[in-house]
Amino acid sequence: IDEIEALSSIYGEDWCVVDEDEKIYCIKINDCLDQPKWTICLQVILPPGYPTAEPPIYQLNAPWLRGQDYMELANSLEEIYVQNLGESILYLWVEKIREVLIEKAQSSDPEPDIKKTSEEVDEDDGDDFLLDYQPIQEDxxxxxxxxxxxSQEVDEELxxxxxxxxxxxxxxxxxxxxxxxxxxxxxxx
Incomplete structure (x- = not known):
């Protein structure tokens, strides 16, 4: 509980209590730029045995975080847990993630290629569905x-x-x- 209060005061609005009874928390971490390019949301569930006997259950959420990048970051977090067995590690995890994001921002990595799936623009320019077809000459x-x-039982291809x-x-x-x-x-x- 002391760790949660400390994290809440350190990270302010970026720290979020999802469900206090179930001990589910979330923090938005970015690369510390004025206009952040790289952001990850870390969600953690603290099991009853945390920190003495069990690690936090975590989920890393970022549209660009996949494959090798995801595995490297997950391995880093698990390594921090192993090096600090029995201790509170959430602050160390957050700062490790921030360090990775800062390195990404300073390297030559381009901004994440994120396809916005939640925005919908409805422009009726008539070119939405151009199909290559031949007009039907029959009635x-x-x-x-x-x-x-x-009555026509045609075996259509799925x-x-x-x-x-x-x-x-x-x-x-x-x-x-x-x-x-x-x-x-x-x-x-």
Whole structure:
């Protein structure tokens, strides 16, 4: 409890209590620039045995943090825990993450390539869905009847499903799944 109070006073608004009863906390860490390029959100759950017998359960959230970068940072945090067994380590973890972000900001690494998925811009310029198609020369009513006819049992090919990269925000993970469908039967399959 003393550690949590200390962290709250040190980090101010960046420190967040998610659930005090369950001992879930979150801190937003950046590279200390006037306009930060690199930011990570560290979420920790303090188990009953922390700090004497159990490490904090943690999650690192940043859209750009993947693969090798994630593994290196996770290994650094686990190494800090092992070097400081039985001691409070959250402050050390936060400062290690900040150190990594500052190094990234000072190196030649470009800004993170983050595709904004929460912003939606609706511009109707007519070019949203340009499809390469040939106009139908036959009677459109006759064609519509052919397409929607239940009596026609056509073995349609199922469309391929494209899976997006998972995005984790707070305690939720989101992943997009897209498939191009052209008939109602493909949707129901």
């Amino acid at each position: 459109p009513i006759k064609m519509l009847n052919y397409i929607t006819s239940e 469309p391929s499903i494209h899976h997006g990269n998972p995005i984790t925000d707070r305690r939720s993970t989101f992943q997009a799944h897209l498939a191009p469908v052209v008939t109602p039967r493909q949707v129901s399959r």
